[in-house]
Amino acid sequence: MQPHIPAVDPIPKCQDDEYAEVAWGKENLDGKFSAFNIPRPKVFGKQVKFEMLYCGICHSDCHMGLNHWNNANFPFVPGHELLGKVVEVGPEVTKFKLGETVGVGCFVDSCGECESCKAGFEQYCYKGMTGTYGAPKVHGRVGGNPKLRTFGGYTGSNVVHEDYVLKIPEDMDKEKTAPILCAGITMYSPLANWNCLEGGKTVGIVGIGGLGTMGIKIAKAMGNKVVAISTSNKKEAMAKAKGADVFVVSKDADSIKANVATCDVILNTVSADHDLNTYLPLLKKQSTLVQIGGVTSPHTIVNFPLMINRWSVAGSLIGGVKECQDCIDFCYKHSIYPDCETIEANKIDWAWDQLLGEGGNPDGIRYVIDIKKSLQNESFLPAKE
């Protein structure tokens, strides 16, 4: 891959159609997080403004912010697990009212007209979804300076077109709901797509981190049998406590052998290098290994095992707006939440270190920034000019 040299621009000033909002971000590739003011688009048309209550920290935030995926640009304000309360609505807004709790996931716009968008799979928009952070504004539903890239949810508020905003039931546990918008939907969408919604299947989940534990909980609540798969037995008790019925140690040939051909689908969340051929034998005939982890190094596959078993190796990425809403409603109904640890904005660097560390995130914890509390601490705010 051609190396990507991140652009490093000055922190932009507000235009007339923008207001200044506190954000926590990285000013350049090497820097730590600091507080600065970013321009946010003022409300118009179908735009919904919400004050941020919580924003989850996703492993993807780190990968992009550290240019692991060759697509970083600065200043960088990550966050695509946004949860807030509506404080202003545009004159054309019909779906939301002041005071409602809302969420925004991994994207804030898409073309709206292609086959994918029309089918409710905006994440596979043929013209490209507009990511909640770091994305150029191309489809017209993100206001403000059109030359700026989007800024994410590590911030005091955001303004998003109502078609990309989700309803959060008022009595959900708000602190823990934000990460459902990425970690939850990333598992929910492939489970729905590969026919596990009605239960009765056997679902393998590889990697028992933040995604994996959500996968176990959701797949189980749908009525499936869950096979948790990890490199060692360290996470066995934890995985079973979350609902796994079976635990497979992928480095133990006997453990694999004892569970050959048992899974109707396997969701593989591992984002480090790994060999797909380790997991394929766990699949039943005519079944699918779904790759969900952002591994950049190539995998090796051989035709014959795929052919003689009619196996598929597929990929899956988050979910569409409707699926996200379904996922939230499902988690609400079944009281499913990620395991979260709430932090304040001064601990973002620390939380990233936890996620990036050797054997990181052993308990599948999702870190969530308490934005309201962070905004109350003068020392976490931008220096007065």
Added chain:
Amino acid sequence: MQPHIPAVDPIPKCQDDEYAEVAWGKENLDGKFSAFNIPRPKVFGKQVKFEMLYCGICHSDCHMGLNHWNNANFPFVPGHELLGKVVEVGPEVTKFKLGETVGVGCFVDSCGECESCKAGFEQYCYKGMTGTYGAPKVHGRVGGNPKLRTFGGYTGSNVVHEDYVLKIPEDMDKEKTAPILCAGITMYSPLANWNCLEGGKTVGIVGIGGLGTMGIKIAKAMGNKVVAISTSNKKEAMAKAKGADVFVVSKDADSIKANVATCDVILNTVSADHDLNTYLPLLKKQSTLVQIGGVTSPHTIVNFPLMINRWSVAGSLIGGVKECQDCIDFCYKHSIYPDCETIEANKIDWAWDQLLGEGGNPDGIRYVIDIKKSLQNESFLPAKE
């Protein structure tokens, strides 16, 4: 892969429950085809004996007989596109009568009890289907000496359990029907599995050889748009004459670019080394590249393209008994036949050379042995003892 040293056994003698039949086979890895007598099981129970009229020559015959797939054993009598006329039925046979035209495809037995067999996908039998040639007799429905491997269709007759025998409409063009049992079903089954049976899809076909041309004809007759994909434009006129609507030259970046994201499914028949990533961009979002060619060298795939498009890379192998019958009936209804050249048994080595030669089989010809005619020529028969 561990190299496989083929066993080379003497040509077996008949037991009491066997009769001698003329076959054309290879006595060892290096040898040419010769005629010899093989033991065939006598009829019993649900067994159907048919005299062979025609047997197709499949590229797989060459690959296995030359140990390309590391599974050759000798003596080797290939052929899994069998077409004949019933001459004797066992006392328990209910499905077939004397004089009927019948076919047998790539397998003659399977466990009959597993999830795959019960669902009509005997080719994915959990205990392993019994191939029509070169396979150990493990499930009990192949008679005769249980220590022998199966002998295929390059032979004067065969005896097969009725559940693995197919009905051939009497007014089909028998000479051209045999190859439908492998080349036809290999394309029909994935088309059925990936929702092309009712038409209205766009089907890519990579490799315009024996499989590819059958794929074009069948996909088109189902009512789909067909995109033929080949390394050069040499086969364009031929592919279009068979029914292709669009022709893509895979080595021409502009040709690929002009057809990006147009295919609902791509069936890739190439059995030489190739790069999957050449074809993936031709897929629509949430679509599947189906690998059908027996390539032994590994492919490289990267997670991100699969994830951001929800693409799948799958495999597919022939079809089950019911699907084979459906395929025959479909081809009969639509008068679809492979392009065949009929040869006699003395030209088997020549036909293999054609299939194996540089740029071999440029017109997608399936060679078919006229067994009846071959048996009439004294010089093609085993030497009298």
